[in-house]
Amino acid sequence: MRTITYLRATDTAGAVEAVSSDPTSDYLAGGTTEVDLLRQEVLNPRRLVDINDLPLNGIEGTPEGGLRIGALARMSEVAAHPVVRERFPVLAQALESGASPQLRNMASMGGNLLQRVRCSYFRDAESPCNKREPGTGCSALAGFSRGHAVLGTSEHCIATHPSDLAVALVALDAHVRTLGPRGERAYPADEFFLLPGDSPHREHPMEHGELITGIEVPATDPARRSLYLKVRDRASYEFALVSVAAALSVVDGSVADVRLALGGVATTPWRARRAEDFLVGAAADADAFGMAARVEMADAQPTPMNAFKVELARRTIVRALRTLTGGREADPGTGSPT
Amino acid sequence: MSSPGPALARGDTTPAERGPEAVRVTLSVNGTEHEIHIEPRVSLLDALRERLDLTGAKKGCDQGTCGACTVWVDGRRALACLTLAVTCEGHEITTVEGLSADAEPHPLQRAFMEQDAFQCGYCTPGQIMSAAALLDEGHARDDAEIKEWMSGNICRCAAYPNIRAAIRAVRDQT
Amino acid sequence: MTATIPSATGLPLDRVDGHAKVSGRARYSTEIPIPDTAYAYVVGSRIAAGRVVAIDASAARAEEGVLAVITHETLPRIAEQPPLVPSLGGTAAPGQTFFPMQDDTVHYAGQQVALVVADTYEQAQHAAHLVRVTYEERPPVTTLDQGRDLAYEPERIFGGWIPGRTERGDAAAGLREADVTVDGTYTYAANNHNPLEASCTTAVWDGDDLLLYDATQGVNATRMTVARLLGLPMSRIRVVSHYVGGSFGSKAMIHAHPTLAAMAARAVGRPVKLFLTREQMFTSVGHREEQEQQLTLGATREGRLTAVRHLKLSPTSHFDDWAEPSIGTSSQIYACPNYEGAYRLFRANTMTPTFMRAPGEAGGMHALECSMDELAHELGLDPIELRLRNHTEVDAMTGHPWSSSGLRECYARGADRFGWAGRDARPGTRREGDWLIGTGMATAAYPVAPLANPQRARARLYADGTAVVQAATPEFGTGVATVMAQVAADGLGIGVDRCRFENGDTDLPTIAAAVGSAGAGMISAAVHSAATALRRQLVDSAVRDPGSPLHGADPVRVSVRDGVMTADDASESYADLLRRTMRPDAEAVGQWNPPPHDTPYGMMTFGAQFAEVAVDADLGVVRVRRMTGAFAPGRVLNAKTARSQLMGGMLWGLGQALLEANHMHPETGRWANAGLGEYLVPVNADAPDVDIELIEVEDDVVNPLGVKGVGEIGQVGVSAAIANAVHHATGRRIRTLPITIEDLL
Structure with missing residues (x-):
């Protein structure tokens, strides 16, 4: 892991400003992907902006029967929430089938959506990988691909999206809310995750510094x-x-x-x-x-x-x-x- | 060498960027405050093991895939290997060394010994920290639940049935 | 002398080091606080074949805190490369006869090409990533399919201990004469040990004296290997290994890292800690090789075997003829006139494979026992009945009687506990919802390892009646400190709470590496010898002493219990004797000489494995619902720790059967599953409760206490029992390991 500087953000707008203005800054939430890949030297930010103190951790049912979840709510908290369990069993089950109890206590909802693929060629900084280093090639195509994708693949990448949560959110027509340098946005979950095509390094439509602030799940019969x-x-x-x-x-x-x-x-x-x-x-x-x-x-x-x-x-x-x-x-x- | 204190403790509203060189970090571990000089990239696990000589939390994989480094952050079980130490300022860390307040073993420690719930012992502190949290969470109602909610802690000696027996024993005595 | 009635040996006592382990106080090899320690980090080769053209370490050296970047150009040459000999032999025991960074050659991916030493772990790790290595790359040979046509039949394997070919009678004729034959080719993925503690060494120089804190199965093996590689006198090297976080064979041979740590510490003039990463554990400590075994059985219609043919093909390194000894037990455990077994090897870009739990038998018995199940099915015989029809009371290869067996009892008691009787043998007949249910069984057999050297221990009794017993052996989960205190207490005739076992240090009496399930047998023999020698010494001292109430008694008639020597009405305690004669303590060294290799007995540990599986009829998921194992491991030294080890072994069998796999990328020679997220070992949810029956058999051949060991036998046969249960559930014979979902869709 390269040396990094550390900034603990105290307000959301300030955090977005800090990361947006510096291409070498990354957000740090639960750390379960970020710290892992920093140590692997797959990610190499110069600065981490710690957003864990931001007030983005609420979980509440909406009067219409939907759900609003703050991006920093932890997987375990969301899975245990009575409204989630009652209204959206699929969501609680997806969350609890992921990772381990320790990781679910750490990982944030926003971070879960942005977790990186488990393709061993992506994680191994020595192998060619278009997602990690665009243009170097895809080692998985001719490599060990038992866990890889069969849908949505391209000749440039066949890595499987690893999130369980995201599968449930896509099924439920959820929206991902963000705050970026150009203000707030909301993406339908189904459009938030990009197919690899010829740019597998682009996994979502957010610009640098745009921060997931919350997830909204509409009432669904x-x-x-x-x-x-x-x-x-x-x-x-x-x-x-x-x-x-x-x-x-x-x-x-x-x-x-x-x-x-x-x-x-x-x-x-x-x-x-x-x-x-x-x-x-x-x-x-x-x-x-x-x-x-x-x-x-x-x-x-x-x-x-x-x-x-x-x-x-x-x-x-x-x-x-x-x-x-x-x-x-x-x-x-x-x-x-x- | 700059060594500003915790950002939130400062009076001004602009949080300070710290590092990349070593900075002063205050960690509260097992109820005791420790001040250490570390780079922001240092993990909680390496801070505990290499700086504070608290070697109960083990390094098994350093990538979040084994659970040997399980500690509590504010009473919730978490992996010290994927936690940066600097992010723990203002939070209470509990390691196996702090599990029982006095010299008396925690009931789970006693049960692990009685049930022979370990062999080499390397995963054991993580198992016990996880198991104690599991009991607090209420995830030990039956064996299926214990199995699932203890699956984040790999025991390569495969003492799993005995680990479950130890957890049951403590569950049933409380 | 009247034999002391054993009172502690065998008892299910809690581990004496339990509190140290549950409290986090137990210190493993990188956890000993040593001031001014620097950290070393290995750079492994990206390529699997070729050579290093250039190494640019300028960026690494420029990092703050970096003390040295050592490459093949700057690492000192080794003094001597010792031959590859299993560490049980009691000599130097390098894991392979190639030492890295002696020249620019690259033989396998992950091979050490540079070593970075820095003030902190973080600095060393990052600087290692900054080392730029340029390679000249050649296409590697890695997989069975690539190597099949390159294979040769080695004269001997396994450090020269085992012949490449074993024959008796005429297997081809036996197969021709058979009424029924079954023939199967079994393919196994490579396996990795993955103890939770990665291999690690802390090296501390004091002038020309070297102290190593090493995670090892044998401190003397580490000392002898490092001494020869560095050209140091053995007397200047001390190796300490109190607690080891699991090994399973990964720390049985002495791989390069302890020597590299010593070299790095000398280079920077500071103590150095070298802790392999999890990923490096896949390329630095050996592995169980990928392999293919062809097993052919011929039998009469009555189920009598007429021939067994067992052939194995596996990759080895460019420098050693190594295969785990999978062919051997299949020649011994069933009565059969004709046998042929042979190894074929091919040179591949891999490090030399090594021991992994149940080395040889884990895979060899899988092929044999799946084939026996298939034969039983063909003949319409119950699988246990088929085995009983071919049961032998002598080693079928040598004709020598077993030193002890217990196999019939294992079948009977295991079947009884499992509820085998009345099993409907027809496959695919039991269904519960979506789950197809099946049961299977297999024989377990693991040879009692042949030992070469005298094994020693020391017993010291203090004037207060407490005792310390010592031997060099480390504790890596076997419970050695607990069971040896039990053995020593009985040998001395004192309470087990008065006796402490001290271990894990080359300063203590020499004992071979505890490998191949030999540890309990050889250490207990040495400890028993030391303890009884000390008891004899004290009894003799009392009966010769006019001041003792025992004066003049016949030593043979003196019994000792709770530290009190008694003959008829006279008695005196050890403590009274020592205090009265103003001695602070008394001490004796015990030595046990293993039986010679031509001892006319077959020495084998036996057991029987039973498993019930559920297979999701649509989704192909296999879950093991319950397992029973009945084992006859000779004398059991502690029923609690022995059961735990057997249970662990059985669950290892589950992992072998259903989960554990590594594969080399055929083009790059790099392992595909080099992490615990990808190389799947069982988690708690995979592990059913395990039922274990211990059948004690007396054995006065293998060693004084008749201990045959429990480390490996638990795993042997489990994968076959599970595969046979999968067949029973689904009607499908899966001949690959692990058995995965795609095999059953």
Whole structure:
């Protein structure tokens, strides 16, 4: 880790001013990505502006049935909040399936959305990586790519977006609120995460110094009946191979409303709109779920090592939707079945 | 060498930028204030182990993937390896050395010994700090919950079933 | 002399160092406070094959606090490269016969190419990143597929200890005559030890005397290796290793870092701490090699084996013929007239692989026991019945009787505890919701390691009746300080609370590295010898002393209990004897000479493993629901710590079966999973409760107390039991390890 200077910000505008005016400054919140990658020398800011004292940590339900979360609220606090658990089970489950209890106590909501990919070639400062050093090439394309993406990839990058939280937020049509040198902005979550294309180093539309201040989740009819299903090798403390955030409302045996997003398989938290479009109005049964999953994964572009993810994603989508219609427990990710 | 105190403690409204050279940092660890001279890049873990000779928190991976460095920041379990020491000013740090106030072992320490919940002992301080927090959080209602909420602490000796037994023993006596 | 009735040995006592460990007071090798210590950080090679063309260290040297940047151009030449010999041999034990930074050659990625020393850890680490190395790169050979056509059959492997080929009878003929054959090719990913404490050394020079605080399984192995590499007299090197944060074989051989730390400390004239990073643990301490094993069984319709053929292909380094000894047990544990086993190696751009828990048997028994399950299935026999039909009371390779076995009891008691009886053998018949349920079993067998040298310990009894017993061995999780206090207390005839075991220092009596499950057997033998020698000395002293109530008694009739010597009605305590004769203490050294290598017994530890798995029928996720292991490890010195080690071994088997994998990027020769976020070891949520049955068998051949060890046997066979259970659940034979989701979709 290079030497750094440290500035503890006391007000939000001052923090934004400090980072905006200095291209070598980064924000420091929970530190779980920043400090890790500083030590790896993947990130090399000259100055860290500590924003942990800023008043951005509230969690509150809105009268309309939605949710407002401050960017500095910790993952564990949000997951434990009664309003979150009641109105948006998918959000609480996504948060609690991520990382470990210690990391969830540290990591902020804003930082979670900006966490960097787990691609070992990105983390290893010695390997070519277009995301870390644009133009150097993608080592994963011909490398060890079992965990990499099959959707939203490009010839320049196939790193998987690692966040569980973001998958749930994308499914819930959340908005990301920011404050930048040019004022406040709000981005639909689905537009906040950029496909790698030919510029994989650009992961979000924010300009330098723009700070996530909060997340807004609108009231959503099917959200109370929602879940997050995460499939991984280890029973805990591992990033997803495939995950599904799903919310569903069924009226008279037909799908009235559905929200579906995928994690672990795409370069961004992947809103499964094709599957949703297929499902609305369709019978809420296994056949329709299977067809919807097939439609969603039709354009997948796997490598030989991660080809299994296409089928695994289909099956996980079906399992998630079946579980929501059947009211059964279906969580292979945690613990042993009993 | 400049060594301004904590930004928030200063009277003026403009917070001071500190570093990159070593600065004076005041850490409150286990109820005792320590003043150390460190660069802002120094992690809480290295500050504890290499500057304060508090070696209970262990370095297992230095990347947030093992839990051996688990300490409490303001009573909540956190990873010292991914925490910069300078950010801890104004916060209370608790390490395994400060877990029990007097010479008496904490009930969890006693239970870990009785249940043989460790072998090499290197992950043990982190396991115990995590387990004590787990009990406070109320995440020890059954074995499935203990398993999940203790999964941030790797034990390569794989004493997991005995760790669960120790946690159950303390849960059930309180 | 009347044998002292053991009263402490075997008891499930809490660890004597438990409080030190739970309180954080136990000091591991980089935690000893030493004033003025500098920090060393290794720069590892980016490339896997080629040479270093240039090193630009100017930016690194310009960093504040940097004391030295050492490269192959400035590192002193080693005095001598000792041969590769397993550390059990009691000689110098380098992990490989290549020492880095002696010239510009690069043999593997991560190979040390520079060493940065600085005032603080942060300075050293950052400066290491600033060292610019220019390479001339050659395409590496890394994977099985790249090396298959380059393979050769080595004459001997494993430091020359094991022949490259083992045969009896005519395996080809045996397979021709068989009514049934099963043939499988098993492929295993490379595995890494990943103890939670990375390897580390603190080196302190005092003039020409070198003190090393080293995380090692054998302080004498460290001393002898460093002495020869540096050309120092052994008498000038002291190695201290009180607490070691796990090893599992990564600290069994002496890799380059202790010597590099000593060289760096000499270069900067200050004590130096060298703590490998987690990533460097994947390229600096050896690993269990990627490998392919082909296992072929022939059998009669009644299930009698007619032939076993066991072939292994694996990569080794450019300098050593090393393969973990996977072929051996398969020649010994089942009655079968015909056997063929052979290793094939190819030179790859890797460091020399090394011991990892259950070295050899973890993979060798996996292939054998999965094949036995397949054969049982083909023949319609219960898997235990098939094994019983091929059971042998002699080592099938040598014909020598087992020194002890207990295998039949392991099958029976394990099956009973697990509830094996009445199992419906048809695959895919049990389902609970989305989960397919299956059960499987396997035999466990691990050889009692052959020892070469006398092992020594010292016992000292003080005038107050308390005792200290000493041997050089470090504590790395085995509970050695606890169990040896128990052994010593019984040998001396005192209470265990009066006896302390002191260890982890080359100044103490010499003992070989505690590897290959040999530690408990050899150390207890030396400790028992020292303790009983001291007891004899004290008893003799009493009966010869006219002032003693025991004067004139026959020493053979004197028993000792709680520190009191008694013969008929007369008694005197050790303390009274020493005080009365004005002696501060009494001391004896004990030595145990291991059985010679031509001892006419087969020496093997046996067990039986059982596992129940649940496989998600759609998603392919495998979770182990419960495990039972029954083991016959000879005498158990402490039932609590022994169970813990067996449990740990069984859960290692779970990791081997389902999680642990490393792969080399075929083009760059760099490991893909060089971190604990990527190299998956079991976490708490993966670990079911584990049921363990200890079956004590008497063994008067292996060592005086009949201890066969518990470090490895717990892991052997577990992966096979799990793979067999996966087959039972799903009907699918997965022949790769680890078994992952994509195998079961």
